[in-house]
Amino acid sequence: MLYSSVILLSIILSGVVAGPVEKKSFSLNRRTDGPYPLDDTDKLEESSLANFAAYLAKNPNKSGCTLENAVRRSEWSDLSEKQRKEYIAAVLCLQKKPPKSPRDKYPGVNNRFDDFVATHASDIAELHSTPHLFPAHRVYIWAYEKALREECGYTGYQPYWNWARYAADPINSPLFNGNDSSLGGNGIPDVYPGIKFGGGWKKPYDTIPASEGGGCVTKGPFKDMVVSIGPFQKIVSNIPSNPNSDNFGANPRCLRRDVNKYSAAVTADNYTYALIKESKTIDQFQATFLGTPAKNDWGVHIGGHYTIGGDPGGDFFTSPGDPIFYTHHGMADRIWWIWQMQDPENRMNVIPDMPPNTDTINLHWTAKTVNTYDVLNNIGGMGGEFCYIYV
Ligand SMILES: *[C@@H]1O[C@H](CO)[C@@H](O)[C@H](O)[C@H]1NC(C)=O
Ligand SMILES: *[C@@H]1O[C@H](CO)[C@@H](O)[C@H](O)[C@H]1NC(C)=O
Ligand SMILES: *[C@@H]1O[C@H](CO)[C@@H](O)[C@H](O)[C@H]1NC(C)=O
Numbered sequence: 001m002l003y004s005s006v007i008l009l010s011i012i013l014s015g016v017v018a019g020p021v022e023k024k025s026f027s028l029n030r031r032t033d034g035p036y037p038l039d040d041t042d043k044l045e046e047s048s049l050a051n052f053a054a055y056l057a058k059n060p061n062k063s064g065c066t067l068e069n070a071v072r073r074s075e076w077s078d079l080s081e082k083q084r085k086e087y088i089a090a091v092l093c094l095q096k097k098p099p100k101s102p103r104d105k106y107p108g109v110n111n112r113f114d115d116f117v118a119t120h121a122s123d124i125a126e127l128h129s130t131p132h133l134f135p136a137h138r139v140y141i142w143a144y145e146k147a148l149r150e151e152c153g154y155t156g157y158q159p160y161w162n163w164a165r166y167a168a169d170p171i172n173s174p175l176f177n178g179n180d181s182s183l184g185g186n187g188i189p190d191v192y193p194g195i196k197f198g199g200g201w202k203k204p205y206d207t208i209p210a211s212e213g214g215g216c217v218t219k220g221p222f223k224d225m226v227v228s229i230g231p232f233q234k235i236v237s238n239i240p241s242n243p244n245s246d247n248f249g250a251n252p253r254c255l256r257r258d259v260n261k262y263s264a265a266v267t268a269d270n271y272t273y274a275l276i277k278e279s280k281t282i283d284q285f286q287a288t289f290l291g292t293p294a295k296n297d298w299g300v301h302i303g304g305h306y307t308i309g310g311d312p313g314g315d316f317f318t319s320p321g322d323p324i325f326y327t328h329h330g331m332a333d334r335i336w337w338i339w340q341m342q343d344p345e346n347r348m349n350v351i352p353d354m355p356p357n358t359d360t361i362n363l364h365w366t367a368k369t370v371n372t373y374d375v376l377n378n379i380g381g382m383g384g385e386f387c388y389i390y391v
Contacts (some may be wrong), residue, residue, distance in 0.1 A: 026053050026067045028391045034078050035174070036165045039269040041338065044276060045390070048341035055344035056379060063384025070379060070389045073334075075162045076183075076327055077174040078391075083156055084174075084181040088221045090154035091323050095225065097151055100365040108229040108242070108250040112151060114321070116144055117229060118248065119366040121317040126362060130353045133286060134336050135375045136361045137329050142386060143367035144326050160330030160390060163267030163304050170264045170307050171212070175327065178219035183324045185223075187257040187310055190214030192236045195263075195306050195314065201293040208263050208298065208306050216254035225255045227312055227321055235314030247317075255322065256310035263306035266298045275300060276339045282350045285339050289332070300335075304328040334390040337378055348377055 026049050030038070038046075053067055060066075076084065097112035106118045119140070120127060127136045145158035166173035171186055178185020195208040214236045217223050231239045232247050236258060242251045279285035291299025298306075305319060305328065312321030319325050340347040351372070359372040375381045378388055 025050055028072075028389075030391050031078050034075075036075075036077060036162075039162070039164050040273045041164065041269055041276065041335070042162075044273065045334075045338045045341075048338060052341040052344050055348070061377075061380025061384060063380050063387070065380045065384060065387035067379065067389060070387045071157050072391045073157045073330060073388055074159055074391055075165070076159045077165060079156070079159055081181040084159075086154060087148070087156060087159060088181070088183070090148040090152040092221065093152035094147060106229065106248045107244070108248050110226065110228050110250070112147060113323075114228055115365055116140070116147075117312065117318050117321040119363050120320045121229065121232065121248070123363055124317055130286070131351045131355045131359065131372065132361060133352075134333070135351060135372055136363070138333050138336075138378070138386075139361055139367050139370060139375055139382065140320075140363060141326055141329050141333055142382065142388075143363065157388060158330050159327055160334050161304070161324070161327035163264070163300060163307070163328075163331055164269035164272060166307075167264045167268040168261075170261060171259045175324070176259050180221065182220055183222070183327070184259070185217060185219035185257075186259040187213035187217050187236075187255075188215035190237055190256075190258075192258075195235060195309065197293075199293070202296060205293060205296045205298060208260065208302075211258050211260040211262060211309075213256075213258040213260075214310065215256055217257050222255055222323060225323075226252050227255055227318075228252055230312055230318040230321070231315050232317035233315040234311070236310050239311045253311070255312075257313060257322070258306075258309040260307050260309050263298070263303050263309065266303040267300050267307065271297075271300050271303070272335060276335055276342070279339065282339075282347070283352045285336075286352050289335075301332060304331065330390075333378075337390065340376075349373065351376065 095111050095113040099109045099111055099115045101109050101115045101118050109118045141158055148154040161175055166175055170176050174182055176184040189212060192210050192214050194210045197206050228250050229248050236256050240251060240253055243249045275288045279288055289299055289301050291297055291302050308322050308324050312318035360369050361372055362369040370382055378386050
């Protein structure tokens with residue numbers, strides 16, 4: 001009552017006195033000289049912040065994390081070329097550090113980078129069960145960022161891939177173009193039948209056509225990378241089989257990609273924007289994110305994965321073996337946050353198929369075990385260790 005009278009009074013006063021009362025509001029302060037204009041999802045993110053700030057004011061985190069002091073994860077092309085190269089150098093460094101996963105079980109794991117790939121493959125259910133998809137990937141991406149920083153001296157934060165920026169022409173984008181400051185490039189041309197979906201998907205949505213690549217990557221910072229475990233699934237041709245029946249043996253081979261414009265097309269901004277705006281429940285948000293064959297839609301999740309495609313990027317089990325994976329799931333984590341911010345009171349603490357409150361996420365050598373409900377908030381989740389936003 002008193003509070004609303006004060007607001008009313010200040011509105012009246014601000015009308016009478018000189019202009020509106022200056023309200024201290026949080027701003028992302030994005031770069032304005034960047035190569036891409038803000039898209040509708042970017043604008044929605046900005047316009048949601050006031051709502052989210054009000055929620056945080058009512059629910060402050062004990063760890064002291066706030067919007068103002070949270071670290072900022074940037075879009076790939078909003079990083080300077082120097083920052084992009086620092087990130088790339090840290091990934092290459094991780095690929096030279098000794099692994100922590102048990103060698104007897106995972107003999108094909110050569111380094112710390114491969115540790116993350118092994119987690120994704122061996123903890124596939126832990127990461128992809130219906131309630132865990134978003135929270136477990138949030139932990140996973142954060143742990144990767146932490147490894148880059150703490151084990152390889154990276155001074156920035158995990159960049160994300162705003163799919164929309166490159167959807168029309170991915171191969172000529174700063175992410176995929178294959179120059180020294182990209183995570184590219186494409187694989188050499190190869191003939192493969194495209195990506196086939198089972199499960200009753202309707203034609204022509206049961207296949208993503210092959211694009212211009214498919215073979216070994218011969219340009220860019222990862223041209224000499226050695227892919228080792230897997231394959232669990234063969235998407236493109238000429239992938240040698242793993243010597244071990246569980247696919248965790250050493251199978252050294254090149255990084256293969258098909259930077260796929262057909263797949264990228266369904267990651268245009270209107271898809272992401274509609275996903276966030278039209279999903280009224282977390283179940284609907286997840287279902288649309290994952291693709292809705294009945295609506296003839298591959299979904300932005302599949303769209304992003306098969307924009308990379310190839311091996312290991314196109315393999316559900318080992319997809320994090322392509323370094324671009326982490327920028328893709330960074331974007332997934334970002335849009336979950338933007339969806340949460342539309343109605344934080346009702347959305348910050350929900351996941352599909354709400355598990356019991358004792359439920360945990362255990363990613364073994366990748367991150368410490370955590371209560372699932374303690375990672376739903378990027379401002380203060382993970383016992384206060386999460387403190388980041390996307391700009
Ligand atoms: C906030 O911080 C504490 C640690 O100080 C943490 O245990 C708690 O889960 C966090 N709360 C939220 C809502 O994330
Ligand atoms: C690499 O590509 C990006 C994006 O097109 C461009 O801004 C940058 O100048 C290129 N760098 C070099 C060294 O060619
Ligand atoms: C997005 O735009 C494309 C091209 O204009 C259109 O074909 C597609 O149906 C739109 N998707 C959504 C979800 O609105």
